[in-house]
Amino acid sequence: MTAIKTREEQKDWYLSQFRLFESSLNGDAGQAIHSLRTAAIERFSELGFPTSKSEEWKYTNLASIVSTPFRLALGKADVPAGTLDGIPFPRLVFVNGTFSREYSSTTAGNESLTMASLPEAAKFHPELIRDFLGRYADVRTQAFSALNTAFLYDGAFILVRRGAVIEEPVQLVFISTDREEQCIAFPRVLIIAEENSQVKIVERFKGTGGNTYFNNIVGETILGPNAVVDHYRIQQESENAYHVSHSHVHQDRGSVYSSTAFLWGAALSRHEVRAVLNGEGGECRARSLYLGKNRQHSDIHTVLEHAAPRCQSHQLVKTMVDDEAHGVFSGRIVVHPDAQKTNAIQTNNNLLLSESAAVDTKPQLEIFADDVRCTHGATIGKIDEEGLFYLRSRGIDEQQARNVLTYAFASEVLESVAIDDVRREMDERLHRQFRF
Amino acid sequence: MLEVRNLHAGIEGTEILKGINLSVKAGEVHAIMGPNGSGKSTLSQILAGRKTYTVTEGEILYEGENLLNMSPEERAHRGIFLAFQYPVEIPGVSNMYFLKMALNSIRKAQGMEELDAMDFLTLVKDKISLVNMDEALLRRPVNAGFSGGEKKRNEIFQMAILEPRLAILDETDSGLDIDALRIVAEGVNTLRSEDNAIILVTHYQRLLNYIVPDYVHVLMNGAIVKSGGRELALELEEKGYDWLKEEAQPAPAV
Ligand SMILES: Nc1ncnc2c1ncn2[C@@H]1O[C@H](COP(=O)(O)OP(=O)(O)O)[C@@H](O)[C@H]1O
Ligand SMILES: [Mg+2]
Numbered sequence: 001m002t003a004i005k006t007r008e009e010q011k012d013w014y015l016s017q018f019r020l021f022e023s024s025l026n027g028d029a030g031q032a033i034h035s036l037r038t039a040a041i042e043r044f045s046e047l048g049f050p051t052s053k054s055e056e057w058k059y060t061n062l063a064s065i066v067s068t069p070f071r072l073a074l075g076k077a078d079v080p081a082g083t084l085d086g087i088p089f090p091r092l093v094f095v096n097g098t099f100s101r102e103y104s105s106t107t108a109g110n111e112s113l114t115m116a117s118l119p120e121a122a123k124f125h126p127e128l129i130r131d132f133l134g135r136y137a138d139v140r141t142q143a144f145s146a147l148n149t150a151f152l153y154d155g156a157f158i159l160v161r162r163g164a165v166i167e168e169p170v171q172l173v174f175i176s177t178d179r180e181e182q183c184i185a186f187p188r189v190l191i192i193a194e195e196n197s198q199v200k201i202v203e204r205f206k207g208t209g210g211n212t213y214f215n216n217i218v219g220e221t222i223l224g225p226n227a228v229v230d231h232y233r234i235q236q237e238s239e240n241a242y243h244v245s246h247s248h249v250h251q252d253r254g255s256v257y258s259s260t261a262f263l264w265g266a267a268l269s270r271h272e273v274r275a276v277l278n279g280e281g282g283e284c285r286a287r288s289l290y291l292g293k294n295r296q297h298s299d300i301h302t303v304l305e306h307a308a309p310r311c312q313s314h315q316l317v318k319t320m321v322d323d324e325a326h327g328v329f330s331g332r333i334v335v336h337p338d339a340q341k342t343n344a345i346q347t348n349n350n351l352l353l354s355e356s357a358a359v360d361t362k363p364q365l366e367i368f369a370d371d372v373r374c375t376h377g378a379t380i381g382k383i384d385e386e387g388l389f390y391l392r393s394r395g396i397d398e399q400q401a402r403n404v405l406t407y408a409f410a411s412e413v414l415e416s417v418a419i420d421d422v423r424r425e426m427d428e429r430l431h432r433q434f435r436f
Numbered sequence: 437m438l439e440v441r442n443l444h445a446g447i448e449g450t451e452i453l454k455g456i457n458l459s460v461k462a463g464e465v466h467a468i469m470g471p472n473g474s475g476k477s478t479l480s481q482i483l484a485g486r487k488t489y490t491v492t493e494g495e496i497l498y499e500g501e502n503l504l505n506m507s508p509e510e511r512a513h514r515g516i517f518l519a520f521q522y523p524v525e526i527p528g529v530s531n532m533y534f535l536k537m538a539l540n541s542i543r544k545a546q547g548m549e550e551l552d553a554m555d556f557l558t559l560v561k562d563k564i565s566l567v568n569m570d571e572a573l574l575r576r577p578v579n580a581g582f583s584g585g586e587k588k589r590n591e592i593f594q595m596a597i598l599e600p601r602l603a604i605l606d607e608t609d610s611g612l613d614i615d616a617l618r619i620v621a622e623g624v625n626t627l628r629s630e631d632n633a634i635i636l637v638t639h640y641q642r643l644l645n646y647i648v649p650d651y652v653h654v655l656m657n658g659a660i661v662k663s664g665g666r667e668l669a670l671e672l673e674e675k676g677y678d679w680l681k682e683e684a685q686p687a688p689a690v
Contacts, residue, residue: 386524387526389481389484389487389488390523390524391526391538392507392509392512393485393508393511393517394512394538394598395509395513395538395539395545395598396541397541398509404537405526408526408527408528408529410528411527411528411529412527414528415528
């Protein structure tokens with residue numbers, strides 16, 4: 001198949017992929033979940049991929065994704081040695097979108113924590129899958145979420161039972177191996193943290209080769225009353241990869257959700273967090289760090305909806321772009337009429353490391369309540385000349401001084417990482433990148 | 437060691453330094469005094485290599501070589517150190533790490549072996565007692581959240597570690613209490629030797645009770661209007677700067 005040119009071809013292509021997928025399901029196509037899929041592929045056909053006319057996709061040109069005839073990743077693939085080094089258990093590993101039992105540790109029916117693949121979870125907790133899978137992913141308006149849902153099969157399921165406090169971070173690893181060109185995978189994550197439970201989750205995306213592939217990811221995270229979920233994402237896709245991730249979060253009263261994303265890889269990536277603070281006193285923190293080089297493009301998009309009184313949201317987005325890289329941040333805060341005493345803070349700092357690098361930043365506040373505190377601030381700057389002079393006056397050469405200050409800029413996101421191993425790993429990664 | 441000849445410098449077309457002449461020999465301590473805005477920090481920063489200022493006339497020789505051609509790091513490698521009036525905060529990078537990087541950059545440039553972690557620690561322990569600085573500050577990010585006094589001590593601590601040949605202290609005494617002032621003075625007096633030179637920028641004479649300078653220069657409106665021995669500092673203390681104002685005017689044409 002040559003490049004896809006029209007919207008009609010786009011629709012036809014994914015419909016044909018869907019039929020292939022459907023036939024590979026055999027008997028499974030009879031399940032309740034399949035009506036979710038068929039509704040989703042229909043919706044995707046109506047929506048098509050977003051264009052730059054859409055306000056939410058204004059600064060990201062999707063032409064390369066749209067025009068590529070991606071094929072479903074099929075068959076088993078080997079994981080190159082060393083790929084999983086340093087990633088501790090408990091963990092669930094997915095290779096090209098498919099669950100790999102061999103590398104994973106599952107617990108099902110455990111009193112406090114269940115971690116399993118989605119098909120497995122459907123056996124143990126059919127009622128939870130029925131009630132929550134696809135419930136908060138916005139298939140109606142989000143084309144990528146619709147497409148993911150149409151091809152929904154495998155994925156990670158995490159259930160933390162009422163009152164359980166899980167100490168060991170749960171690791172989710174999505175590996176993309178070098179396989180045929182132009183494969184597409186649809187990783188899916190469902191996290192349910194029941195009332196008063198606490199869990200830390202580390203989600204990793206790792207590419208092991210140089211081929212073009214597309215990971216279209218959807219996550220749904222549901223927090224019961226007073227639940228605490230600390231969610232890390234380490235995106236290390238290959239340099240020719242496309243990565244579009246939609247994370248839909250639903251929070252009950254008093255719950256605390258933190259999302260911390262380190263975006264290192266992919267040619268083009270979208271990191272989207274859509275959280276609804278649906279109960280009184282909830283808190284949502286969203287932090288991201290993006291380091292773009294070469295011709296990378298990364299788009300960070302947040303939609304934080306304050307739908308209940310006395311909730312807080314804190315956002316910190318730090319972007320550093322070098323070479324001809326491009327960074328986008330658009331953050332929308334919506335405060336519903338009855339969400340009084342809302343406290344929403346959004347900070348976006350951008351560092352331009354080269355003349356040809358660029359960033360676009362756009363806050364968007366929609367406030368329908370009167371007793372609220374919303375602040376947002378964005379800065380775009382170069383390396384601070386005064387800091388540079390200070391370091392150089394101590395004998396540190398210019399390049400190294402620049403590296404130190406770039407690292408210093410990034411370090412604020414590291415400080416909030418509550419898992420020592422992850423913080424150390426990201427710190428080392430930064431040091432390696434900035435060679436000091 | 438340092439020869440500043442007819443130095444004119446400014447920023448965006450505004451002249452700040454209007455013909456400075458200054459000669460500093462090894463072993464000497466020079467105090468530069470003057471009211472706020474007279475150009476003391478500008479001179480200090482130009483000596484350390486700040487490129488924000490444009491030198492429009494004159495020259496600076498350091499150990500016989502053209503200083504103006506050297507990058508800030510090269511100057512540091514050759515032994516120039518500036519204690520900043522406003523030290524810069526660097527989040528995320530520990531004081532210790534920063535200092536080790538600085539010291540090893542200088543050692544490397546001087547053809548000396550880099551210090552390993554152990555040797556560096558020994559050196560740090562030795563020097564930190566000299567400036568009576570809290571050891572906790574070593575692990576904290578450089579100057580981030582430090583009090584004014586802590587920042588100044590940290591500058592002196594860096595100086596003690598780097599052991600410069602020419603140290604320029606830009607109002608290191610400002611905002612310090614007497615105890616801190618003594619510590620700064622001790623740091624400077626320890627460095628003082630026949631091979632080294634020190635330029636103390638201050639606008640109070642009280643520091644000079646602890647560090648006795650060989651020369652005192654008064655900088656006003658971008659020019660050195662009077663030079664003398666330490667008694668000039670006492671005179672300034674007594675009479676202020678106003679009486680020197682006339683001398684700051686260019687001599688009338690005859
Ligand atoms: N970066 C700068 N931009 C504009 N003006 C400056 C700058 N640095 C210094 N000046 C001006 O030069 C003059 C001398 O300043 P400075 O050297 O800081 O004086 P001092 O240290 O003696 O108080 C002042 O009028 C000051 O406003
Ligand atoms: Mg000054």
